[in-house]
Amino acid sequence: xxxxxxxxxxxxxxxxxxxxxxxxxxxxxxxxxxxxxxxxxxxxxxxxxxxxxxxxxxxxxxxxxxxxxxxxxxxxxxxxxxxxxxxxxxxxxxxxxxxxxxxxxxxxxxxxxxxxxxxxxxxxxxxxxxxxxxxxxxxxxxxxxxxxxxxxxxxxxxxxxxxxxxxxxxxxxxxxxxxxxxxxxxxxxxxxxxxxxxxxxxxxxxxxxxxxxxxxxxxxxxxxxxxxxxxxxxxxxxxxxxxxxxxxxxxxxxxxxxxxxxxxxxxxxxxxxxxxxxxxxxxxxxxxxxxxxxxxxxxxxxxxxxxxxxxxxxxxxxxxxxxxxxxxxxxxxxxxxxxxxxxxxxxxxxxxxxxxxxxxxxxxxxxxxxxxxxxxxxxxxxxxxxxxxxxxxxxxxxxxxxxxxxxxxxxxxxxxxxxxxxxxxxxxxxxxxxxxxxxxxxxxxxxxxxxxxxxxxxxxxxxxxxxxxxxxxxxxxxxxxxxxxxxxxxxxxxxxxxxxxxxxxxxxxxxxxxxxxxxxxxxxxxx
Amino acid sequence: xxxxxxxxxxxxxxxxxxxxxxxxxxxxxxxxxxxxxxxxxxxxxxxxxxxxxxxxxxxxxxxxxxxxxxxxxxxxxxxxxxxxxxxxxxxxxxxxxxxxxxxxxxxxxxxxxxxxxxxxxxxxxxxxxxxxxxxxxxxxxxxxxxxxxxxxxxxxxxxxxxxxxxxxxxxxxxxxxxxxxxxxxxxxxxxxxxxxxxxxxxxxxxxxxxxxxx
Ligand code: HEM
Ligand SMILES: [Cu+2]
Numbered sequence: 001x002x003x004x005x006x007x008x009x010x011x012x013x014x015x016x017x018x019x020x021x022x023x024x025x026x027x028x029x030x031x032x033x034x035x036x037x038x039x040x041x042x043x044x045x046x047x048x049x050x051x052x053x054x055x056x057x058x059x060x061x062x063x064x065x066x067x068x069x070x071x072x073x074x075x076x077x078x079x080x081x082x083x084x085x086x087x088x089x090x091x092x093x094x095x096x097x098x099x100x101x102x103x104x105x106x107x108x109x110x111x112x113x114x115x116x117x118x119x120x121x122x123x124x125x126x127x128x129x130x131x132x133x134x135x136x137x138x139x140x141x142x143x144x145x146x147x148x149x150x151x152x153x154x155x156x157x158x159x160x161x162x163x164x165x166x167x168x169x170x171x172x173x174x175x176x177x178x179x180x181x182x183x184x185x186x187x188x189x190x191x192x193x194x195x196x197x198x199x200x201x202x203x204x205x206x207x208x209x210x211x212x213x214x215x216x217x218x219x220x221x222x223x224x225x226x227x228x229x230x231x232x233x234x235x236x237x238x239x240x241x242x243x244x245x246x247x248x249x250x251x252x253x254x255x256x257x258x259x260x261x262x263x264x265x266x267x268x269x270x271x272x273x274x275x276x277x278x279x280x281x282x283x284x285x286x287x288x289x290x291x292x293x294x295x296x297x298x299x300x301x302x303x304x305x306x307x308x309x310x311x312x313x314x315x316x317x318x319x320x321x322x323x324x325x326x327x328x329x330x331x332x333x334x335x336x337x338x339x340x341x342x343x344x345x346x347x348x349x350x351x352x353x354x355x356x357x358x359x360x361x362x363x364x365x366x367x368x369x370x371x372x373x374x375x376x377x378x379x380x381x382x383x384x385x386x387x388x389x390x391x392x393x394x395x396x397x398x399x400x401x402x403x404x405x406x407x408x409x410x411x412x413x414x415x416x417x418x419x420x421x422x423x424x425x426x427x428x429x430x431x432x433x434x435x436x437x438x439x440x441x442x443x444x445x446x447x448x449x450x451x452x453x454x455x456x457x458x459x460x461x462x463x464x465x466x467x468x469x470x471x472x473x474x475x476x477x478x479x480x481x482x483x484x485x486x487x488x489x490x491x492x493x494x495x496x497x498x499x500x501x502x503x504x505x506x507x508x509x510x511x512x513x514x515x516x517x518x519x520x521x522x523x524x525x526x527x
Numbered sequence: 528x529x530x531x532x533x534x535x536x537x538x539x540x541x542x543x544x545x546x547x548x549x550x551x552x553x554x555x556x557x558x559x560x561x562x563x564x565x566x567x568x569x570x571x572x573x574x575x576x577x578x579x580x581x582x583x584x585x586x587x588x589x590x591x592x593x594x595x596x597x598x599x600x601x602x603x604x605x606x607x608x609x610x611x612x613x614x615x616x617x618x619x620x621x622x623x624x625x626x627x628x629x630x631x632x633x634x635x636x637x638x639x640x641x642x643x644x645x646x647x648x649x650x651x652x653x654x655x656x657x658x659x660x661x662x663x664x665x666x667x668x669x670x671x672x673x674x675x676x677x678x679x680x681x682x683x684x685x686x687x688x689x690x691x692x693x694x695x696x697x698x699x700x701x702x703x704x705x706x707x708x709x710x711x712x713x714x715x716x717x718x719x720x721x722x723x724x725x726x727x728x729x730x731x732x733x734x735x736x737x738x739x740x741x
Contacts, residue, residue: 099536174546204561229666
């Protein structure tokens with residue numbers, strides 16, 4: 001029996017494939033490469049902060065490096081990371097479908113991604129823009145650095161995201177296995193579904209905004225130019241109308257991974273399936289109403305600030321519901337501490353940290369103190385790296401046997417997980433203290449008194465790199481020497497484990513009929 | 528007669544049709560939000576510069592704008608009927624109706640082009656460039672016309688895409704490449720056209736009707 005990997009092996013059979021599993025895998029390779037590239041820039045940033053004053057670069061170079069780091073990490077890695085890779089691979093399998101609803105569009109979305117990435121990185125080759133990943137006007141419409149390729153690149157990437165989202169929504173609605181109702185869908189699919197809704201509805205707003213900045217920069221159209229009657233703050237409104245929901249594009253899929261990993265390794269059904277599924281949708285919805293919290297200091301009435309602050313806290317309530325449900329699931333479970341679960345524990349700890357500081361910065365009076373300092377840098381890294389990146393690694397380990405058919409060496413995975421935790425914590429925890437002490441973000445230089453904390457942070461970034469190197473090494477090793485995994489190495493009840501590893505080209509040998517819900521651990525396995 | 532095949536990942540035609548239609552609706556929602564950003568800008572700036580925006584409307588040819596609205600609406604009716612006819616295998620009339628919609632797209636673009644030409648003549652270009660703005664120095668004029676060009680221009684691109692799409696479909700149906708079972712594919716084109724039409728109705732109000740009498 002041939003799997004999706006070896007039923008055809010020519011290069012053309014990969015480049016022209018419409019198999020969602022192969023497309024997911026190609027996205028995995030592409031986005032992982034972006035993660036490494038963005039990581040390399042991060043290391044440079046931290047190195048610069050080893051000492052006050054110029055260490056390895058001056059101010060203009062630093063501005064470009066943090067822009068490239070932010071642009072690559074957000075637009076090229078985080079947004080497509082879990083949905084386009086694991087979502088692509090797993091969503092149809094989990095629904096018992098043979099493919100996504102529109103397989104050719106799915107392939108197109110991969111090439112659109114590549115095109116967008118090429119244009120964006122073309123901007124890097126052309127010496128790089130220095131606007132930050134947020135492209136705030138008026139700076140972005142006047143800087144002499146090549147910002148246009150990056151704007152156009154991100155606009156194109158947006159279409160890849162939109163197409164992926166359309167595909168996932170349509171697939172979930174129309175291709176579920178015959179007897180699968182909405183409340184039987186695996187939780188990961190719910191998370192991807194909620195993400196897709198945001199992708200489809202928020203991305204076009206961003207795309208248009210970036211196009212307008214392009215016209216301002218390239219042709220002096222002046223949508224946001226005060227000299228022509230434009231309003232710079234309006235840019236921030238439309239930008240964050242997308243970019244706040246975008247942070248849920250980054251975190252919701254991660255939450256889906258957490259639900260799957262916890263149920264499998266605690267051998268329990270979720271404490272409340274409905275609460276987890278519904279809070280995903282709740283987050284997706286309220287996420288559209290909170291963008292103003294990025295603009296408390298940009299000129300906003302007290303009433304508006306109060307409303308945006310309060311709405312932001314709703315998101316925290318939904319997130320808390322999730323965290324409590326997950327811990328409730330773990331409670332009295334038969335816990336098997338495998339590396340994916342270790343990553344998920346890391347997630348729970350860091351996400352609570354990041355979330356609580358989110359509530360803190362959504363409080364207007366506090367945010368005035370912390371805005372544009374390292375406190376914010378620490379906050380979003382706790383969520384994006386501590387939350388999403390750790391679950392990305394959890395997902396990579398957890399589904400590795402399904403994707404490749406091989407088991408990874410558990411001991412080394414644990415080493416990497418522990419290194420990741422300590423590396424992360426020592427990189428970013430000091431940044432809360434730095435920010436609170438007054439260290440502004442986006443500066444290459446700093447006052448002497450901050451050096452000790454910066455030193456710890458830079459040291460942490462090296463530990464984090466070590467964790468990455470270990471991960472790359474053991475995953476590479478397992479491709480060749482890893483034990484054969486078999487269909488269901490974790491003894492999970494979720495549907496993707498019912499087909500062989502790696503799955504056959506059409507996911508299941510026969511059209512599956514799932515006779516139990518995905519987390520029914522109290523029933524005997526093997527129906 | 529050639530009809531679309533059942534793709535291998537679908538169990539039956541009903542689902543395949545449903546998926547296509549459903550996907551199209553989501554895509555249209557996405558398109559709507561593409562314009563939404565511009566609508567936000569328009570109403571934001573209109574609130575800033577109510578006087579200029581109201582006068583600015585007077586510089587657009589209301590008659591042509593209204594004629595164009597009628598053209599798009601007639602196109603919408605024609606394409607809706609075309610889908611209906613095709614479902615009943617009345618190929619001839621479906622072809623005629625589709626051709627009519629394609630013509631509507633062309634007519635719309637010609638009229639729109641004539642308006643743009645008139646604006647250029649008057650010295651109105653995007654970004655507040657052109658001699659018109661030397662005589663109209665109040666803040667708000669450049670932004671009004673920049674928005675006008677951007678929004679109607681983006682819309683015109685959509686009309687052009689719709690025209691090409693429906694032109695292609697006319698040819699398809701005429702060559703009997705698609706019949707009753709494939710009518711849902713033509714329906715995709717129709718849905719797209721309705722969206723283009725719907726957006727124009729708002730643009731018509733915003734740039735031709737709301738104000739103008741100074
Ligand atoms: C998934 C991983 C990551 C994501 C999504 C991410 C995202 C971001 C974003 C959005 C910014 C803001 C850029 C800006 O203000 O223009 C940023 C800045 C920064 N990040 Fe990361 N980052 C990630 C990993 C890392 C890692 C691993 C490190 C350190 C080893 C790091 C160090 C920094 C530094 C030093 C800055 C610049 C702060 C400043 O000068 O204002 N990041 N990152
Ligand atoms: Cu936000």
